[in-house]
Amino acid sequence: MEIKYTIQGLLVYMTIAAYLLAFVTTILRRQKVGHIIYLIGFAIAVCSFGYRWYHVRHVPLQNLFEVFLCLGMIYPVSLFCRRALRVGGYAADMLIGAIVLFPAGFVFNAQPQQLPPALQCWLFTPHVAVYMFSYIFMAKATFQAICQLAGRNPKPGENLLGPEESTYRIICIGFPLLTLGLILGSYWGKLAWGDYWGWDPKELWSLVSWLVFLGYFHFRYMFGKKHSRINSLWAIAGMAAIIITLLWVNLSRLFPGLHSYAT
Amino acid sequence: MWLALVLIIVLTVLSIYGAFIGAERAQQFFNQPTLAVYWTALAVLLIAGIAAFRRLLRVPGLLLMHAGCVLILVGGMWGSQGGHNIQKKLFGIDKIRSGRMAIYENSSENHVALDGIREQKELPFSLKLNDFRIEYYQPVYLQIETADGNVQQVIAEVGRQIDLGAEHGKAEIVRMFENFKMSIQDGKTTAYEDPSPGLNPALAVRITPPSGEATTHHVFSLHPGFGHTQGGPKMIYDRPAYRAISDYISELEVIDREGNIVAKKDIEVNHPLHYGGYHFYQSSYDDKAGQYTVLQVVSDTGLYVVYAGYWMLCLGVIWHLWLRHIFSRFKAKNT
Numbered sequence: 001m002e003i004k005y006t007i008q009g010l011l012v013y014m015t016i017a018a019y020l021l022a023f024v025t026t027i028l029r030r031q032k033v034g035h036i037i038y039l040i041g042f043a044i045a046v047c048s049f050g051y052r053w054y055h056v057r058h059v060p061l062q063n064l065f066e067v068f069l070c071l072g073m074i075y076p077v078s079l080f081c082r083r084a085l086r087v088g089g090y091a092a093d094m095l096i097g098a099i100v101l102f103p104a105g106f107v108f109n110a111q112p113q114q115l116p117p118a119l120q121c122w123l124f125t126p127h128v129a130v131y132m133f134s135y136i137f138m139a140k141a142t143f144q145a146i147c148q149l150a151g152r153n154p155k156p157g158e159n160l161l162g163p164e165e166s167t168y169r170i171i172c173i174g175f176p177l178l179t180l181g182l183i184l185g186s187y188w189g190k191l192a193w194g195d196y197w198g199w200d201p202k203e204l205w206s207l208v209s210w211l212v213f214l215g216y217f218h219f220r221y222m223f224g225k226k227h228s229r230i231n232s233l234w235a236i237a238g239m240a241a242i243i244i245t246l247l248w249v250n251l252s253r254l255f256p257g258l259h260s261y262a263t
Numbered sequence: 264m265w266l267a268l269v270l271i272i273v274l275t276v277l278s279i280y281g282a283f284i285g286a287e288r289a290q291q292f293f294n295q296p297t298l299a300v301y302w303t304a305l306a307v308l309l310i311a312g313i314a315a316f317r318r319l320l321r322v323p324g325l326l327l328m329h330a331g332c333v334l335i336l337v338g339g340m341w342g343s344q345g346g347h348n349i350q351k352k353l354f355g356i357d358k359i360r361s362g363r364m365a366i367y368e369n370s371s372e373n374h375v376a377l378d379g380i381r382e383q384k385e386l387p388f389s390l391k392l393n394d395f396r397i398e399y400y401q402p403v404y405l406q407i408e409t410a411d412g413n414v415q416q417v418i419a420e421v422g423r424q425i426d427l428g429a430e431h432g433k434a435e436i437v438r439m440f441e442n443f444k445m446s447i448q449d450g451k452t453t454a455y456e457d458p459s460p461g462l463n464p465a466l467a468v469r470i471t472p473p474s475g476e477a478t479t480h481h482v483f484s485l486h487p488g489f490g491h492t493q494g495g496p497k498m499i500y501d502r503p504a505y506r507a508i509s510d511y512i513s514e515l516e517v518i519d520r521e522g523n524i525v526a527k528k529d530i531e532v533n534h535p536l537h538y539g540g541y542h543f544y545q546s547s548y549d550d551k552a553g554q555y556t557v558l559q560v561v562s563d564t565g566l567y568v569v570y571a572g573y574w575m576l577c578l579g580v581i582w583h584l585w586l587r588h589i590f591s592r593f594k595a596k597n598t
Binding site: 114115116117118120121172173175176179180183186187188190191192193194195196197198199200201204205207208211212214215218219221222249 | 264265267268271272274275278279281282283285286287289290293339361400507508509510511531532533534535542544546559561566569570573576577580581584585
């Protein structure tokens with residue numbers, strides 16, 4: 001664990017502080033103030049990402065530090081979920097934002113790196129970006145699945161969907177992104193390494209994530225809301241696979257592979 | 264549906280197992296005959312599902328997704344080593360699935376060392392390597408100062424010329440060394456690139472004064488000032504100790520059996536050459552002397568079927584989970 005005494009570090013810490021403050025304010029029923037602080041936190045997160053972009057002179061999605069910096073810009077996803085999907089968990093999003101920025105602020109190395117030849121491809125940004133979006137959606141879906149298991153429903157009058165329906169709706173948004181990320185990665189693998197599928201641990205774990213959500217759709221189609229707790233467990237299992245894909249594969253020596261530059 | 268769910272769970276478990284055994288063993292594992300039975304069963308079940316469940320035929324998104332998965336499986340199996348073996352037996356198509364070829368600069372080659380077995384095969388055409396080079400993020404510079412105090416700095420690359428003025432003539436970089444060494448034989452010294460581990464970056468600079476008698480000087484990055492001659496220009500080779508590689512480039516020509524050049528391409532990482540049913544990738548190089556490049560050769564059999572499957576899967580998922588809902592909302596709003 002290290003503290004970053006840099007402008008970049010300062011921006012990350014300010015975002016974490018704003019998100020935590022927004023969370024506390026919201027659960028103390030000062031929703032409007034919480035929303036404004038959340039918005040300020042998002043603005044700082046964008047500045048932080050932009051600063052990094054300017055500093056490294058390429059889209060900052062190369063390593064775990066940069067990827068978590070990107071994940072910290074969660075606000076548009078929460079807004080979209082609330083306005084377009086009628087899904088709650090607004091306060092939880094603030095906490096998710098702070099949690100994903102924590103490793104960027106205290107764990108991962110922020111040393112700027114130049115892009116190795118394999119990453120100099122037009123597919124670099126879309127492949128990583130769609131994955132990041134899908135991961136944020138799936139994290140939100142997991143929160144709803146946990147709420148469903150815990151029996152927490154939105155209060156009457158909030159005009160929000162129940163947690164089971166919310167989980168399904170968010171997964172419906174995240175799954176096409178997950179599919180697109182997998183396919184763009186495969187296409188890029190063909191261009192860079194000669195094979196669209198190299199059986200690399202990261203590739204296999206990303207396939208596992210996709211398959212778990214595919215299983216979720218099939219199971220839900222078969223039983224509907226009859227076994228809603230099992231539906232939620234599928235969603236949580238999918239998120240577990242995503243965490244392994246994103247973190248464990250890159251940080252553990254158990255899975256050496258072609259994606260090791262992402263550490 | 265239960266069978267579909269079971270096959271999804273089986274593939275999930277197999278993928279987790281594959282992730283723990285490493286890419287090379289996983290590739291062998293997923294390509295073994297037992298797994299070929301699984302892949303075939305999966306493809307057959309998908310086709311049977313499309314035929315049996317009317318909903319899959321009626322709902323375009325679901326049809327695209329399932330048919331896309333069938334194409335990915337069929338294309339993948341057709342392009343695998345097993346698929347190539349079947350094509351050879353049934354249709355007499357003898358194509359290399361994957362292999363590697365090393366080509367020296369200014370020479371052509373058509374032999375491919377096959378992956379996984381100690382065997383070589385010939386391509387029906389040759390590849391000629393005109394040049395192999397590595398590009399770096401950080402440029403290196405040659406700084407040159409003439410006796411009258413005129414200082415110039417240029418990017419150091421072979422062929423770069425510097426005009427030193429009417430009094431001093433011109434300078435030209437004629438060679439770059441990563442690990443400079445010098446041998447002496449019969450009193451004659453020869454500079455050469457030492458392929459053994461070590462670092463002694465140097466430039467060979469030819470200075471041609473107006474009188475016409477050209478002399479070659481060596482400039483060393485690690486030993487600035489070494490080799491300066493009385494009254495001659497002072498030269499500094501400005502090169503950082505570590506330089507990040509930005510690209511590997513092989514300049515290739517494809518030559519047919521009659522000796523005609525039929526294609527040209529500078530291949531780089533992410534920019535392979537596609538010719539005659541094969542893709543050629545920059546794979547490795549001579550890291551000691553930079554005299555040859557190593558290309559990976561991969562057959563394109565089944566590739567476009569897989570890509571068609573990708574398109575269908577993507578369109579199907581996006582249509583089914585996003586677009587049809589958006590369109591139906593628009594319709595509901597307008598009515």
